[in-house]
Amino acid sequence: MTPAQSLxxxxxxxxxxxxxxxxxxxNRMEQTGIGDAETYLQQMQPEELTALVELVVVPESWFYRDPQAFYAMSEFLRARLAADSGRLARILSIPCAGGEEPYSMAMVLTDAGIPPDNFMIDAFDISPTCVARAKSGIYGRNAFRAQDLSFRERHFSSAGDGDYRINDSIRKQVRFKQGNLLEFDLSARSGYYDVVFCRNLLIYFDKPTTKAAIAKLEALLADDGQLFAGYAEVPSFCQHGFAPLQYNQAFGLQKEAAAPHKPPRAARPPAKQVAPRAVKPAPTPAPVSRSRATPSRVAPAARPATDATAGANPAPAVDLLAEARRLADLGDIKAAERHCRDHLAQHPEAAEAYFILGLLNELTNKPKMAEDYWKRCIYLQPDHYEALCHLALLAEANQDASGAAALKARAARIYKRQQAS
Ligand SMILES: C[S@@+](CC[C@H](N)C(=O)[O-])C[C@H]1O[C@@H](n2cnc3c(N)ncnc32)[C@H](O)[C@@H]1O
Incomplete structure (x- = not known):
């Protein structure tokens, strides 16, 4: 690692x-007129470091990103407030980027009829530029990538030039501040938050930093609170004291001590990754799949049976994999494996079947077999995001830090590409 990288x-x-x-x-040397990198680094002042950091962060976000997380959070808080209507629900969004995430929370809670006096959102990001943008509350086209944009009619007004300004009633529900998660002062906020959103940050961290970040988040979250992560980050939380909640596509977690049943192994990925469970009711229609983030999930369903296979087996090919996931969830691993193999007999190149076989082997403590299946999966489908995430975790478990980092980086690139497409 170069001195600049470690700085x-x-x-x-x-x-x-x-x-x-x-x-x-x-870029910064050009801006500051310093011609030599060594001198530039030696003369580094806090303000210059902030300017440098601005150039390496990925402030990508948009309203209602992974919308099920917001609906799950809203349901959780509604139930909490129904039991104690005088309570103030405290919510944390870190990192908040340009404010799209915390404002989405405020819109969803407002639309769910939760009175403004009953909730407050704290939002932090390391980037002062992001925080300033969030405070300004003005957004262009890129922030509105959700399928359903009806929220824009309810909570924004035109700011000219195709931009929109968020309404003050939503804006006053969020307190923005610049802050680094890794340096968060916990003294006044231990167990403070009912809900924490920390999405799409840990994917950019290495293993020790991820662990340190999760320890901070764990301390900030109330023991009976809920935390929402990015999809690829769920397994890391499961490795460090959290248990997945049974929401679909919300990537919610709770502290393991608060979970009714502890998972058999700390590193075990959430069971819902084998078989997606029933979607909790949402005010707007849920996407059929986790959509662009994980196209692999829908690929087999979208692929029609070939002429050759259609006659040979009357059951649609996709049912075998759906059934495999269902059986895996019921704990019938052998039958689930059989269904995957039957599917492969008809579709030898079905990456998804190899992915599920990998999960089944991991569940039965055969990491080497799991690894082989996931490798086969990404050989057949190089952009299989979930398989890459699982391989990254395995590499970490095997102390292969550089392999894990490369896999994570590849997964992150795919994630970004799929979100943008
Ligand atoms: C990809 S955005 C995620 C925003 C939002 N949570 C979402 O999922 O849409 C990542 C953000 O993390 C911020 N960031 C990077 N390192 C950070 C740290 N150590 N503490 C707080 N924020 C950080 C960046 O400035 C950037 O805005």
Whole structure:
């Protein structure tokens, strides 16, 4: 690691490539008129470090990103407030990027009829530019990527030039502040929050930093609170004291001590990754799949049976995999495996079947077999995001830090590409 990489790593926790760091340094050297990288680094002042950090963060966000998380959070708080209507629900969004996530929370809670006096959202991001943008509350086209944009009519007004300004009634529900999760002062906030959103940050951290970040989040969250992560981050939380909640596509977790049943192994991925459970009711229609983040999930369903296989087996090919997931959830691993193999007999190149076989082997403590299946899966479908995430976790478990980092980076690139497409 170069001195510049380690400087930025200790300032942000981000696992940054040399190319990204070199580009940022070059940019700042041009801005500051310093011609030599060594001198630039030696003369580093806090304000200059902040400016450098701005160039390496990924402030990508949009309203209602992974919408099920917001609906799950709203249901959870509604039930809480129904039991104690005088209570103030405290919510944390870190990192909040340009405010899209915390404002989405405020909109969903408002639309669910929760009075403004009953909830308050704290939102932090390491980037002062992001925080300033969030406070301004003005957004362009990129922030509105959700399928259902009806919220824009209810909670925004035009700001000219195709931009929209969030209404004050929503804005006053969120307190924005610049802050680094890894340096969060816990003294006044231990167990403070009923809900914590920490999404799409840990994917950029290495293993020790992820562990440190999760320890901070664990301390901030009330013992009976709920935490929402990004999809690829759920397994890391499961490795560090959290248990997945049975929401579909919300990526919710609770402290393991609060969970009714402890999972058999700390590193076990959530069971819902084998078989998605029933979707909790949502005010707007839920997407059929986790959509662009995980196209692999829907791919088999979308693929029609070939002429050759249609006659040979009257059951649609996709049912075998759906049935495999259902059986796995019931604990019938052998039958689930049989269904995957039957599917493969008809579709030898079905990446999803290999992915499920990997999960089944991991569930039965055969990590090497699991690894082989997931490798086969990404060989057949190089952008299989979930398989890459599982392989990254396995690499971490095997102390292969650089392999894990490479897999995570590849998964993160795919994630970004799929979200953007
Ligand atoms: C991809 S955005 C995620 C925003 C939002 N949570 C979402 O999922 O849409 C990542 C954000 O993390 C912020 N960030 C990076 N390192 C951080 C740290 N150590 N503490 C707080 N925020 C950080 C970046 O500035 C960036 O805005």
């Amino acid at each position: 930025l790593r200790s300032a942000t926790g981000l696992n940054l490539s040399k190319a990204v760091v070199d580009r940022a340094i070059k």
